[in-house]
Amino acid sequence: MLKIWGRTNSINVQKVLWCCAELKLPFDRVDAGGKFGVNDTPEYLAMNPNGRVPTISDDGFILWESHAIVRYLSHRHGKGTLWPADEKACADADRWMEWYSTTLWPPLQPVFWNLVRVEPAKRDVKLVEESRNKVAGFLKMVEANLASRQYMAGSAFTMGDIPMGVALHRWFLLPIERPDYPALAAYYERLKQRPGFAQHCAAPLT
Ligand SMILES: N[C@@H](CCC(=O)N[C@@H](CS)C(=O)NCC(=O)O)C(=O)O
Numbered sequence: 168m169l170k171i172w173g174r175t176n177s178i179n180v181q182k183v184l185w186c187c188a189e190l191k192l193p194f195d196r197v198d199a200g201g202k203f204g205v206n207d208t209p210e211y212l213a214m215n216p217n218g219r220v221p222t223i224s225d226d227g228f229i230l231w232e233s234h235a236i237v238r239y240l241s242h243r244h245g246k247g248t249l250w251p252a253d254e255k256a257c258a259d260a261d262r263w264m265e266w267y268s269t270t271l272w273p274p275l276q277p278v279f280w281n282l283v284r285v286e287p288a289k290r291d292v293k294l295v296e297e298s299r300n301k302v303a304g305f306l307k308m309v310e311a312n313l314a315s316r317q318y319m320a321g322s323a324f325t326m327g328d329i330p331m332g333v334a335l336h337r338w339f340l341l342p343i344e345r346p347d348y349p350a351l352a353a354y355y356e357r358l359k360q361r362p363g364f365a366q367h368c369a370a371p372l373t
Pocket of ligand 1: 179
């Protein structure tokens with residue numbers, strides 16, 4: 168059976184758990200990272216020298232990096248659904264996953280980190296405001312993309328919606344000023360209806 172190492176409040180672990188739920192894949196999960204430790208042990212580092220969560224073992228095949236895992240599982244078990252049959256739709260979904268990593272998450276991470284994980288007196292307020300502004304600007308692109316489609320890569324839910332969904336959950340729950348993006352808000356509501364999101368990704372931010 169598929170084994171997943173990672174704490175459930177990690178954005179990167181949540182992507183993998185949601186992906187498994189969409190694919191109806193059973194798995195065993197081991198708490199790791201944060202207060203659980205484990206990811207600094209020699210055994211874990213032998214699997215994942217990056218020392219981060221998530222890591223998976225698929226019958227002994229070890230893989231880490233959340234997007235690589237989502238792509239692997241989607242390709243293996245979700246051809247025609249999470250992994251679109253149409254090559255162009257597939258590249259489109261993949262593009263948004265890359266964009267999350269290179270563009271959206273780098274400024275969203277410090278907003279999340281400062282407002283959720285750092286005690287108020289130690290927050291970098293200037294960085295939060297600069298980053299909040301950048302995120303708002305970047306999400307305008309997503310708002311435009313969603314003006315003509317229900318999901319990031321077209322009319323169907325794909326792997327490209329998983330990183331976007333967990334990022335938007337943080338954006339909508341953080342105590343920050345947000346521009347009004349109606350297509351984005353409707354999209355987030357659609358994602359919230361998905362049982363896999365509700366089960367693994369909808370918790371308050373911790
Ligand atoms: N690019 C990696 C990032 C992994 C990562 O930074 N994971 C965080 C949790 S979201 C982590 O392991 N933090 C250390 C810890 O939890 O102890 C991925 O997408 O899997």
